Amino acid sequence: MTTEATTTDFRAFTENWLEWYRAQEARLAGPHGFLAITGLHWLDDRPRRFPDAPGAWRTGPDGVVVDLDDGEELVVGGTPVHGEHHFGVLPERGGVDAVWGDAVIEVAKRGGNDIVRPRHPDAPLRTAFTGTPAYAPDPRWAVTGRYIPFDTPRPTTVGAAVEGLEHVYDAPGRVEFELDGRPLSLTAFPGPGADRLMVLFTDETSGVTTYAANRALILEPPAADGTVVLDFNRAANLPCAYTDLATCPLPPAENRLPVAIEAGQKIPRERGGA
Known part of the structure; x- marks a missing residue:
């Protein structure tokens, strides 16, 4: 691939990420967000x-x-x-x-x-909202994984941002992938829209540069062979990252990744983020 082509691809990657980021912010900060x-x-x-x-x-x-x-x-x-x-x-x-x-x-x-x-x-x-801090988009954080469906959906109980509250999701499967040669996996929940998936996770940046309790990543429907893309540049804060008036779910224990995902949205300024 030529340098010119690489530059063009990166520009398109960044523009696509900016479109996603602006849509996230618009929903959050809408008149009734x-x-x-x-x-x-x-x-x-x-x-x-x-x-x-x-x-x-x-x-x-x-x-x-x-x-x-x-x-x-x-x-x-x-x-x-x-x-x-x-x-x-x-x-x-x-x-x-x-x-x-x-x-x-x-x-x-x-x-x-x-x-x-x-x-x-x-x-x-x-x-008073002035926007959410985020890591600069980087293609290295867009990785290809494989979706492994369970034989039957597994009812999975998780905690919530509100103490004493629980959420139950029917987990349809898990996603396996690698980062820097390290095998990892995430339990997936149903996402918004037909066949999309949602993963809730924490990682080694949680509580340091990213919100401590959770972040969410929406995955497009897996291909026929199970291939799915995890673009951690689009790891998003849930509403509880901004306000105590939210009941957001917490990740299941197995979704606490032992690596630092230096991508996606950071700790909001409303919670003391830079």
């Missing part, structure tokens, strides 16, 4: 009011209910609702966004618990 969250409210059968959401909220066997006062309104699925509104039983890791003025009230289930998590565009964490 995770930086806009102002509260994490855990529901039970007692009606309770919160300073950053309208109505009195409770949950029970029939799901989440809000009782709105006269003059209070939420818009759910494009339809204004008043008085008592039933959200019903929510699926795990599912939820509904209810619009309240310029805010969105997220009603969701996490770790078997129903929560209300308001998102306000003027949240101080969002308005």
